Amino acid sequence: MPRNATTSSYSITMRLHTAPDHAVVGAVATSIAEAGGIVTAIDVAESSNTRLVLDVTCSAADADHAHELEQAVDAIDGVEVYKVSDRTFLLHIGGKIEVASKVPLRNRDDLSMAYTPGVGRVSMALAENPDDVSRLTIKGNSVAVVTDGSAVLGLGNIGPGAALPVMEGKAALFKRFADIDAWPICLASQDTDEIVRAVELIAPGFGGINLEDIAAPRCFEIERRLRESLDIPVFHDDQHGTAIVVLAALMNALRVVGKDLESARVVVAGAGAAGTAIVTLLLAAGVTDVVVYDRVGCLVPGMKGLSPAQEELAAATNPRGITGDLHDALSADGGADVFVGVSAPGILDPEWIKDMATDPVVFALANPDPEVDPGEAGKYAAVVASGRSDYPNQINNVLAFPGVFRGLLDARASEITVEMLLRAAQAIAGVVKDDELNPSFIIPTVFHPDVPKAVAAAVRGS
Numbered sequence: 001m002p003r004n005a006t007t008s009s010y011s012i013t014m015r016l017h018t019a020p021d022h023a024v025v026g027a028v029a030t031s032i033a034e035a036g037g038i039v040t041a042i043d044v045a046e047s048s049n050t051r052l053v054l055d056v057t058c059s060a061a062d063a064d065h066a067h068e069l070e071q072a073v074d075a076i077d078g079v080e081v082y083k084v085s086d087r088t089f090l091l092h093i094g095g096k097i098e099v100a101s102k103v104p105l106r107n108r109d110d111l112s113m114a115y116t117p118g119v120g121r122v123s124m125a126l127a128e129n130p131d132d133v134s135r136l137t138i139k140g141n142s143v144a145v146v147t148d149g150s151a152v153l154g155l156g157n158i159g160p161g162a163a164l165p166v167m168e169g170k171a172a173l174f175k176r177f178a179d180i181d182a183w184p185i186c187l188a189s190q191d192t193d194e195i196v197r198a199v200e201l202i203a204p205g206f207g208g209i210n211l212e213d214i215a216a217p218r219c220f221e222i223e224r225r226l227r228e229s230l231d232i233p234v235f236h237d238d239q240h241g242t243a244i245v246v247l248a249a250l251m252n253a254l255r256v257v258g259k260d261l262e263s264a265r266v267v268v269a270g271a272g273a274a275g276t277a278i279v280t281l282l283l284a285a286g287v288t289d290v291v292v293y294d295r296v297g298c299l300v301p302g303m304k305g306l307s308p309a310q311e312e313l314a315a316a317t318n319p320r321g322i323t324g325d326l327h328d329a330l331s332a333d334g335g336a337d338v339f340v341g342v343s344a345p346g347i348l349d350p351e352w353i354k355d356m357a358t359d360p361v362v363f364a365l366a367n368p369d370p371e372v373d374p375g376e377a378g379k380y381a382a383v384v385a386s387g388r389s390d391y392p393n394q395i396n397n398v399l400a401f402p403g404v405f406r407g408l409l410d411a412r413a414s415e416i417t418v419e420m421l422l423r424a425a426q427a428i429a430g431v432v433k434d435d436e437l438n439p440s441f442i443i444p445t446v447f448h449p450d451v452p453k454a455v456a457a458a459v460r461g462s
Contacts, residue, residue: 011087012066015045016054019078024052027076032058035072036065057087096168097175097184134207134412143182143405144206145170146199148190151215151238151273154367160186163213170212170237177452178402180409182210192218196225203230207409210401211236216273217309233408233416239277241397244404244421245443246278246340246363247285248428249395252442253383257359259337265289265357267329267336269371270343271299271310278340279313281425284418290317291329291336294343298322298329331355339363341371348372353380365395383439392440399428399446403455411460420459427458 018024029039038059046053056073060066066084074081103114112118126133134140149163167184174182183206187198199209199222209232211223219236226234235241254264266287268275271294279290292299292313296306299314300321306314322332326347330336335357341348341364348371353360359382364370367387374391377384385393404424408416431444431451444451 010060010062010066011040011057012060012069013055013057013085013087014070014073014081015083016056016073017080017082018052018054020047020049020052021078022052024076024079025054028054028056028073028079031072031076032056032069035069036061037069092165096165097171138181139205139207140412141181141409142206143174143180143208143210144185144199144202145182145210145212146185146187147213148187148195149213150190150218152213157215160188167212170210173398174402174405177398177446178406178456180402180405190218192221195222196229199226200229203232206232208232208405209234210405213238216276217307219273220276220309227415231414233413235401235404235416236273237397237401239273240421241400241404242274242342243277243281244400244425245395245397245428246365247281247425248399249363249385249393249443250338250361251425251429252432252437253361253385255437256439256442257361257382262286262288264337266338266340267291267293267326269293269326269339269341269347271313272342274342276309276313278342279317281418281421283316285422285425289319291322292317293326293329298324327352327355335360337361341365343371345369345371350376350380353377363395383442385442393442395443396446399444399451400424400455403452404459406452407456407459410456423458423461424455427454430454
């Protein structure tokens with residue numbers, strides 16, 4: 001049975017050598033469609049009396065499906081698959097970002113001001129007035145995107161080199177959505193002391209530090225120590241960026257179902273970096289009843305085998321003392337109003353949603369495969385969100401971190417506070433107007449032009 005692709009799925013371009021019969025174009029398109037692929041472009045690269053050369057671009061569900069599409073096309077009489085190119089890999093050749101000069105370097109006069117001898121005057125002025133560094137250098141608009149490669153996307157501990165394409169992408173997003181110059185810093189160490197010291201040593205050249213894809217619990221200590229030692233803001237996007245967008249989406253989801261934060265019963269699956277930050281921000285926003293579920297069960301004070309971070313979560317949550325598994329947490333005392341998953345694929349049985357409270361809200365955010373299929377969850381939940389782009393209500397950190405850092409840099413802030421995070425969430429939620437709000441639109445698209453501006457203004461407090 002063929003799998004189904006989406007236009008944003010795994011994309012390939014096949015170069016085909018075919019007989020000089022233009023009817024073959026239709027046969028190729030039909031074969032790909034029957035195998036579950038989506039044709040997005042067919043170009044004739046070469047035409048002669050003896051053969052056609054076609055470039056066929058199509059989307060597949062995954063790498064195995066792409067190979068199935070290749071085999072289906074190759075099986076057509078008179079068609080040879082000459083070469084297959086993965087468009088995602090082609091896009092990454094040579095990297096995705098570059099450094100460009102903001103000033104002209106056309107002649108000796110330009111060079112004498114941008115570099116020696118003129119630059120020496122600027123350096124001496126900064127030595128005498130260090131507070132001007134942010135104004136007269138790139139520091140005022142720069143962010144270091146720092147990782148040790150220990151928790152990259154949903155791929156795990158793949159190391160700093162393999163993490164580099166992700167950090168490049170993050171830098172590109174900073175530029176695209178907030179006009180911030182960001183650099184990927186991939187460290188060849190997973191030692192907490194070494195990471196902290198490395199960031200401290202490079203900090204003078206940056207206006208902010210964005211920690212990225214560092215595994216828990218190490219990320220908690222790294223962030224805490226850097227916040228104490230540096231005079232620039234330190235932001236762990238996997239924690240706080242996720243928490244901001246989840247809170248924004250939840251505010252609007254509860255508006256849809258006519259409930260409020262203060263009375264909502266929330267179950268959070270996952271006690272890692274993202275789960276911890278989400279719970280912390282929900283409590284700061286006024287949520288009073290949160291149950292955290294992890295591999296050991298529902299967290300309660302005194303449980304055996306808890307890490308220090310889990311013990312802190314247990315002490316701050318679960319006021320009703322619920323124990324047991326995820327189903328127990330969702331169904332206890334009339335049911336939970338909200339499920340937020342930042343854990344593992346497939347842990348939420350869609351049938352369990354029926355045991356939640358009336359008009360339940362389900363956020364299944366595990367990446368790349370969510371805790372429950374959004375389509376199945378939609379049969380029972382009033383509002384469903386996920387991290388996927390092929391369903392409504394995508395929870396995406398891009399809604400938060402560009403505007404957060406834009407606001408921090410503009411304000412020359414030395415730290416980021418919980419109040420800033422709350423204001424950022426409120427700003428994102430507020431972009432969705434009352435006449436736009438519905439179960440399939442609780443969060444704006446990442447391309448909404450008002451989002452980074454609203455978030456930046458909220459963080460600045462203006």
